[in-house]
Amino acid sequence: xxxxxxxxDKKITLTTIAKMKGKEPITMITAYDALFAKLFDGEVEMIxxxxxxxxSFLGKEDTLSATMDQxxxxxxxxxxxxxxxxxxxxxxxxxxxxxxxxxHNATRAYRQTNAQAVKIEGGKERAHIVEALTxxxxxxxxxxxxxxxxxxxxxxxxxxxxxxxxIKKLVEDAKALEKAGVFALVIEGVKEAxxxxxxxxxxxxxxxxxxxxxxxxxxxxxxxxxxxxxxxTPKFVKKYGxxxxxxxxxxxxxxxxxxxxxxxxxxxxx
Ligand code: KIV
Numbered sequence: 001x002x003x004x005x006x007x008x009d010k011k012i013t014l015t016t017i018a019k020m021k022g023k024e025p026i027t028m029i030t031a032y033d034a035l036f037a038k039l040f041d042g043e044v045e046m047i048x049x050x051x052x053x054x055x056s057f058l059g060k061e062d063t064l065s066a067t068m069d070q071x072x073x074x075x076x077x078x079x080x081x082x083x084x085x086x087x088x089x090x091x092x093x094x095x096x097x098x099x100x101x102x103x104h105n106a107t108r109a110y111r112q113t114n115a116q117a118v119k120i121e122g123g124k125e126r127a128h129i130v131e132a133l134t135x136x137x138x139x140x141x142x143x144x145x146x147x148x149x150x151x152x153x154x155x156x157x158x159x160x161x162x163x164x165x166x167i168k169k170l171v172e173d174a175k176a177l178e179k180a181g182v183f184a185l186v187i188e189g190v191k192e193a194x195x196x197x198x199x200x201x202x203x204x205x206x207x208x209x210x211x212x213x214x215x216x217x218x219x220x221x222x223x224x225x226x227x228x229x230x231x232x233t234p235k236f237v238k239k240y241g242x243x244x245x246x247x248x249x250x251x252x253x254x255x256x257x258x259x260x261x262x263x264x265x266x267x268x269x270x
Contacts, residue, residue, distance in 0.1 A: 008042045012086040014116060014139055014183050017045065021205040026184075026217025028207055029225065032057050032074045036222065037081030046207075047082050048119065048141075048219060049075040051090045052148070055231075056223040063148045066092040068105050072112050079114035088141050089115040093149045096120050099132040106138045117183065121147040123173025127180040134181030142182035144173045144198075145211065146189025159210075161194020174198045174206075186219060187211045189236075210236035 010016075020026050028046035031037040032053040040047055053074055054066040068091075075089040089109045096102035106118045117139035120126060130140050145160045161167050174185055184205045187195050192212030199206045199215050208215030220237065223229040228243035257263035 008045060008084050011084055012045045014086070017086065017184055017205055020045070021203065021216050026205055026207060028217060028219035029222045030219070031078050031082070031222060034077040034081035037078040037085075037087075039081075040085065040222070041082040042084040044085055045217075046088060046219075047078060047085045048088045049078050049090060049115070050119075050221065051092045052221050054092075056221060056229045062151050064093045064152065066090075068092060068095045068108065071095075072109060075109065075113040075115050086117070087113075087115045088117045088119050089113060090119045096126075096129050099129060102129045102133055103136055103138075106133050107136070110138055117141050119143055119186065121149045123169070124176035127176040130177055130180035130182055140182045141184050141186060141207075142174075142177040143186040143188065144170060144177070145187045145194070148188075157189065159189050159191065161190035161197075167191075167194045167197050170194050171197050171201045174202050178202045178204050184217075187215060210234060 017026060026046065027044040028048055029040060029044050030050040030052060031040050031047045032049060037047060049071060051063040051066040051071065053070070054060045054063045071089055071092050075087065079087055091102070091105060091109070095105040102120070109115055109118050118133070119141040120129060121143040123144050130142065133140050146157055148157070151157060161170055170190065177185060182204060184207055185198070185202065186207045186209065187198055189210040192214055195206065195208055195211035196214040205216035207217040207219050209219045221229070223243070224233065224237045225239065226241040226243040227239045227245070230244055254263065
């Protein structure tokens with residue numbers, strides 16, 4: 001008999017997340033619409049409306065062409081479904097290049113959705129953006145390590161923290177972002193030693209993805225973890241369900257039953 005951890009029965013706030021560091025691991029997954037957000041609500045502390053939707057739901061090659069309008073549209077849908085989990089809107093590429101752009105776009109995110117925070121990618125070079133947003137009462141989730149929005153300028157997705165120099169840089173980035181006011185920090189695609197160094201260096205929670213089992217929490221892209229996204233599977237993705245297989249088998253049965261006129265039977269007929 002397996003014993004499950006309890007579901008979340010209260011509204012998760014930024015304070016709830018801050019208090020969890022060092023006490024209880026934080027769970028986070030992505031969502032892009034109300035139907036699934038409703039299913040995920042209360043199962044995890046945080047829901048990220050990630051710009052990964054550009055790939056998993058819009059079929060694009062990378063995240064770079066996602067727009068602020070798209071992120072707002074999907075976050076509105078997610079907020080319609082999620083009432084307990086804390087919702088974060090991922091600021092898309094180019095939407096926070098300057099302080100003015102960041103304040104304009106993040107203010108739109110707060111005004112037009114019920115997201116409790118926005119996420120931005122970048123290290124200490126983005127600390128001034130974080131500071132400007134937090135001073136304007138907009139909560140920010142940082143994101144360091146492998147940053148998908150840097151794909152074209154970096155030339156490839158690169159695992160970070162492979163040597164002491166890079167670990168030092170990641171720690172400096174994390175500290176600068178903490179000082180600037182991020183409430184938590186996503187660390188993506190780094191060696192476990194780097195994730196540990198960052199987690200120990202800051203007093204805010206770290207949320208890992210491909211960062212080993214040393215961070216204060218974990219985040220996964222929902223369509224990866226339930227095996228709906230079949231284009232590729234990164235090493236860090238554990239499959240918690242066989243989504244694509246379930247759909248294919250269901251559709252096969254539906255097709256067979258319609259073609260053989262066994263559906264709809266009397267049970268499904270007025
Ligand atoms: O866009 C996204 O889904 C993300 C997660 C991978 C953290 O940024």
